[in-house]
Amino acid sequence: MLEYILEMINITKEFPGVTALSNVNFKVKKGEIHALVGENGAGKSTLMSVLSGIYPYGSYTGSILFKGKECRFRHIRDSEEAGIAIIHQELALSPYMSIAENIFLGNERAKNGVIDWDETNREAIRLMKQVGLKDKHTTRIKDLGVGKQQLVEIAKALAKNCELLILDEPTAALNDDDSNHLLDLLKRLNQEHGLTCIMISHKLHEVISIAHSITVLRDGKTIETLDNTEPVSENRIIRGMVGRELTDRFPKHEPKIGGIGFEIKNWTVHDPLDEERVVIHNVNMYFRKGEIVGLAGLMGAGRTELAMSIFGRAYGKRISGTLIKDGKEITLNNIGQAIANGIAYVTEDRKGAGLVHIMDIKKNITLANLKAITRGSVINEDEEIVVGKTYRERFSIKSSGVFQKAGNLSGGNQQKVVLSKWIFASPDVLILDEPTRGIDVGAKYEIYKIILELADAGKCIIMISSELPEILGLTDRLYIMNEGRVVGEMETSQATQVDIMSTIIKSSGGR
Amino acid sequence: MNNIKDIVNRNIRQYGMLFALVVIVIFFGVVTGGRLIWPRNVSMLVRQNAYVLILAIGMMFCILTGGNVDLSVGSLVALVSAMSGLTSYNLGLPTGLAILISVLTGLLAGIWQGFWIAYVKVPPFITTLAGMLIFRGINNIILDGKTLPLTGLYITIGTGSVPDIAPQTVPDFLHIGDLLKLQNKPEYLNMTMLLVGLTLSTLYVLFIILNRKSKKKRGYEVAPLWSVVTKAVSFFIVINLFSYWLAMDEGLPIMLILLVALYAIYTFIATKTIPGRHIYAMGGNLKAAELSGINTRRIMFLVYANMGLLAGVAGVVTAGRSMAASPNVGANFELDAIGACFIGGASAYGGIGTIWGAVVGAFIMGVMNNGMSMIGLDVFLQSVAKGLVVLLAVAFDMYSKSKSRLG
Ligand SMILES: Nc1ncnc2c1ncn2[C@@H]1O[C@H](COP(=O)(O)OP(=O)(O)OP(=O)(O)O)[C@@H](O)[C@H]1O
Ligand SMILES: [Mg+2]
Numbered sequence: 001m002l003e004y005i006l007e008m009i010n011i012t013k014e015f016p017g018v019t020a021l022s023n024v025n026f027k028v029k030k031g032e033i034h035a036l037v038g039e040n041g042a043g044k045s046t047l048m049s050v051l052s053g054i055y056p057y058g059s060y061t062g063s064i065l066f067k068g069k070e071c072r073f074r075h076i077r078d079s080e081e082a083g084i085a086i087i088h089q090e091l092a093l094s095p096y097m098s099i100a101e102n103i104f105l106g107n108e109r110a111k112n113g114v115i116d117w118d119e120t121n122r123e124a125i126r127l128m129k130q131v132g133l134k135d136k137h138t139t140r141i142k143d144l145g146v147g148k149q150q151l152v153e154i155a156k157a158l159a160k161n162c163e164l165l166i167l168d169e170p171t172a173a174l175n176d177d178d179s180n181h182l183l184d185l186l187k188r189l190n191q192e193h194g195l196t197c198i199m200i201s202h203k204l205h206e207v208i209s210i211a212h213s214i215t216v217l218r219d220g221k222t223i224e225t226l227d228n229t230e231p232v233s234e235n236r237i238i239r240g241m242v243g244r245e246l247t248d249r250f251p252k253h254e255p256k257i258g259g260i261g262f263e264i265k266n267w268t269v270h271d272p273l274d275e276e277r278v279v280i281h282n283v284n285m286y287f288r289k290g291e292i293v294g295l296a297g298l299m300g301a302g303r304t305e306l307a308m309s310i311f312g313r314a315y316g317k318r319i320s321g322t323l324i325k326d327g328k329e330i331t332l333n334n335i336g337q338a339i340a341n342g343i344a345y346v347t348e349d350r351k352g353a354g355l356v357h358i359m360d361i362k363k364n365i366t367l368a369n370l371k372a373i374t375r376g377s378v379i380n381e382d383e384e385i386v387v388g389k390t391y392r393e394r395f396s397i398k399s400s401g402v403f404q405k406a407g408n409l410s411g412g413n414q415q416k417v418v419l420s421k422w423i424f425a426s427p428d429v430l431i432l433d434e435p436t437r438g439i440d441v442g443a444k445y446e447i448y449k450i451i452l453e454l455a456d457a458g459k460c461i462i463m464i465s466s467e468l469p470e471i472l473g474l475t476d477r478l479y480i481m482n483e484g485r486v487v488g489e490m491e492t493s494q495a496t497q498v499d500i501m502s503t504i505i506k507s508s509g510g511r
Numbered sequence: 512m513n514n515i516k517d518i519v520n521r522n523i524r525q526y527g528m529l530f531a532l533v534v535i536v537i538f539f540g541v542v543t544g545g546r547l548i549w550p551r552n553v554s555m556l557v558r559q560n561a562y563v564l565i566l567a568i569g570m571m572f573c574i575l576t577g578g579n580v581d582l583s584v585g586s587l588v589a590l591v592s593a594m595s596g597l598t599s600y601n602l603g604l605p606t607g608l609a610i611l612i613s614v615l616t617g618l619l620a621g622i623w624q625g626f627w628i629a630y631v632k633v634p635p636f637i638t639t640l641a642g643m644l645i646f647r648g649i650n651n652i653i654l655d656g657k658t659l660p661l662t663g664l665y666i667t668i669g670t671g672s673v674p675d676i677a678p679q680t681v682p683d684f685l686h687i688g689d690l691l692k693l694q695n696k697p698e699y700l701n702m703t704m705l706l707v708g709l710t711l712s713t714l715y716v717l718f719i720i721l722n723r724k725s726k727k728k729r730g731y732e733v734a735p736l737w738s739v740v741t742k743a744v745s746f747f748i749v750i751n752l753f754s755y756w757l758a759m760d761e762g763l764p765i766m767l768i769l770l771v772a773l774y775a776i777y778t779f780i781a782t783k784t785i786p787g788r789h790i791y792a793m794g795g796n797l798k799a800a801e802l803s804g805i806n807t808r809r810i811m812f813l814v815y816a817n818m819g820l821l822a823g824v825a826g827v828v829t830a831g832r833s834m835a836a837s838p839n840v841g842a843n844f845e846l847d848a849i850g851a852c853f854i855g856g857a858s859a860y861g862g863i864g865t866i867w868g869a870v871v872g873a874f875i876m877g878v879m880n881n882g883m884s885m886i887g888l889d890v891f892l893q894s895v896a897k898g899l900v901v902l903l904a905v906a907f908d909m910y911s912k913s914k915s916r917l918g
Contacts, residue, residue, distance in 0.1 A: 314802065339804040353802050356795035358862050367792055368803040370785045378783045382731035421803070 011062035017400030038217035040412025041398035085157035095142035100124035147178030216240035250473035258289035267321035294475035302484035311345040312338030344427035357407030362388025391420035539882030550760035560877030566848035569821035577861035583642030588841035591826025596659035596836025606663030614823035621819015629812035669831025701762030708754025794861025
């Protein structure tokens with residue numbers, strides 16, 4: 001029997017101005033779950049794109065052996081035929097089609113070119129059962145949460161009879177429950193069906209709990225492959241990723257908290273599609289200058305909706321309540337007014353709403369505050385370059401320069417561009433929605449440092465995060481939200497994960 | 512960033528287009544036995560195609576907002592032409608006033624469409640389809656099927672050129688018209704044209720150099736000296752050659768002044784102003800633009816209002832050139848303008864495209880029109896050829912894009 005199902009040998013891939021991969025070697029044993037980790041821009045996604053034929057044979061150098069045979073994929077179809085399926089970080093499902101249709105999209109069950117619906121439905125139901133998806137097979141994708149959409153993606157991959165499944169940050173957008181479900185499923189598919197998996201992830205505890213081996217990439221090079229049959233420590237992996245010991249996950253910090261800078265009073269918001277439904281119920285909050293306030297809660301607790309409704313009514317209908325900034329009531333009827341009043345909101349939907357992908361880095365950074373680089377009515381493009389460079393350095397945005405298109409950056413570096421944009425807008429109140437999603441440990445630390453710096457500069461920071469350790473590690477005070485209500489408020493120094501979770505559970509049970 | 516490869520890479524589409532234009536000019540220059548590039552024909556080319564260029568500039572903004580088009584501009588040109596007839600011929604207003612009213616009519620029509628598109632959210636395709644029917648209808652109602660003659664300023668704009676301020680002052684030996692065996696040419700080189708060309712190009716070169724100096728002084732990064740010098744020198748040579756060329760015949764067409772001014776103004780808006788940047792951003796990602804505080808409705812409104820304004824200008828120009836207000840004018844103008852934008856590198860999804868591209872695209876269209884008529888190609892074949900060129904230009908775009916993605 002072959003020991004390695006996949007061997008990628010001396011892979012080198014260059015883009016104009018960047019060498020994304022240089023002489024990478026990557027070997028995966030048959031029947032294992034192999035984790036691929038590394039900092040943002042290390043080349044993980046690129047390596048998988050090479051493997052799956054998205055970058056065709058000839059656009060890279062080196063060789064790929066799959067099941068002992070040399071492969072020259074020119075297209076994703078070729079790799080799928082060979083038995084390799086890839087699930088991208090950004091899901092690729094068709095929202096208005098049913099689950100069953102999506103599972104067989106591009107791989108339709110058909111007789112003589114006519115779709116065989118009986119076969120399609122039967123198979124879909126079987127696959128859905130296999131991945132533990134309990135909805136009806138006719139449900140449309142847009143009515144499913146992200147967690148379930150992931151499961152559809154896996155079913156879709158299984159429908160192609162794949163032997164090697166690649167998952168690019170599958171749990172980045174999932175809450176803990178959904179993540180655990182997904183990881184259990186992978187374990188089960190691996191044990192019962194012998195499915196080999198490659199999983200890219202920044203969540204190291206998940207990696208440790210599920211992987212048999214872990215390969216670390218740094219700056220487009222293979223650093224090491226760790227055997228994880230005996231679990232290694234997170235710090236061990238991090239050392240490989242960043243090339244040094246990272247002793248603290250959160251920067252040390254003495255908060256300098258001042259007076260109240262921003263207040264939300266009796267804030268109520270209705271669903272824009274169903275105006276009868278109340279999404280945010282009479283929320284009251286205050287934020288002090290220099291203070292970092294966390295909003296904890298499960299997915300769907302209404303945190304994003306709250307934030308966006310404050311941000312110039314970017315979400316919601318029939319909004320009532322008052323906003324008070326520096327003691328004065330303010331009205332924010334549109335996003336322009338919100339920005340002008342010093343409010344900034346960093347979206348959680350980086351790809352869909354955070355960046356203009358076809359614009360370069362510097363133009364993305366200045367977009368929300370063009371006035372700052374405009375004299376008379378002329379944009380000073382030289383100043384723009386200077387601004388771009390400043391932020392590129394400050395956040396160490398890995399790119400060929402400020403002229404690189406934002407769409408060509410790695411996921412984590414895109415996030416840094418979005419953050420730069422809002423920091424350049426120099427707000428007084430900064431709302432961060434999942435600011436470190438999909439960001440590596442080293443960069444997280446950098447981003448935390450910047451958040452703390454901003455707090456020390458006297459800004460009110462509001463931080464939404466689904467990662468409780470992050471909320472506990474970084475914030476000074478926190479609100480707990482559930483089902484559109486504030487159900488608790490704590491000083492972070494006195495809070496624990498258990499406190500927060502039990503507050504949430506109690507509040508759901510009571511109703 | 513200062514290396515040549517990077518600069519070329521960033522502008523590959525622009526150079527490609529210019530290259531295509533040069534190839535087409537040479538091709539038709541050869542097959543027409545040089546007639547295409549005769550000075551007389553060059554000024555005619557400019558006048559004949561002014562409307563495409565003016566409309567393409569406005570259309571480029573529509574496309575940039577997200578692949579939207581304005582189907583009504585052909586009919587709007589007709590409406591404006593009818594207004595010209597109504598005001599200057601029927602009502603007998605002075606032509607200057609008539610022109611002002613006609614252009615404002617275009618603007619008003621643009622505001623009308625902008626309102627429906629931006630504030631009622633009727634998709635542009637449908638709004639302008641309706642506009643296409645409405646404006647054409649109004650043209651026919653006003654003119655009642657008749658053609659009305661136009662006079663005065665209309666003719667000046669449509670066919671005039673700037674008078675020679677100092678005729679017969681350029682020494683004879685500088686004139687190569689006889690060498691080229693040009694027919695019907697004036698005896699003397701046109702001094703005005705030469706002076707204007709020389710002044711403009713000198714000013715531009717001075718501007719480039721001073722600008723670089725002041726940037727350097729303020730500590731900004733500047734392009735390397737050789738590239739600036741090359742750019743300035745080639746610009747200087749091209750402009751003066753061109754003005755010399757025109758000087759051999761009638762000199763400086765008034766229309767050319769209008770075109771250059773429009774080009775300069777709109778390039779400035781697109782590249783240097785906040786609204787310009789906002790248009791590109793919303794075409795690139797509407798949601799991200801909105802979350803960055805961009806008032807996308809207002810942008811939509813302004814873009815379509817501006818399209819109306821430019822259609823007004825194009826209408827006056829067209830009426831002036833044909834010296835009449837007529838019922839059938841403007842047919843398919845919208846398609847010429849849209850085609851020019853796509854030939855010029857606009858993305859069908861928005862966010863990508865330049866005014867320069869629209870101009871070069873318009874000239875490619877124009878040279879083809881003119882060249883094909885000269886060699887007496889059947890009009891239907893001309894249409895086939897134009898269609899193919901649009902298709903190939905966009906196909907080339909797609910190809911080069913997939914190439915660059917693969918690095
Ligand atoms: N199409 C492209 N053009 C130019 N550079 C690119 C392109 N795609 C990727 N890169 C560059 O290649 C490098 C590796 O990117 P890649 O997406 O593989 O990183 P990653 O390890 O997946 O990071 P992340 O964890 O942030 O997703 C980055 O520096 C990125 O900027
Ligand atoms: Mg990635």
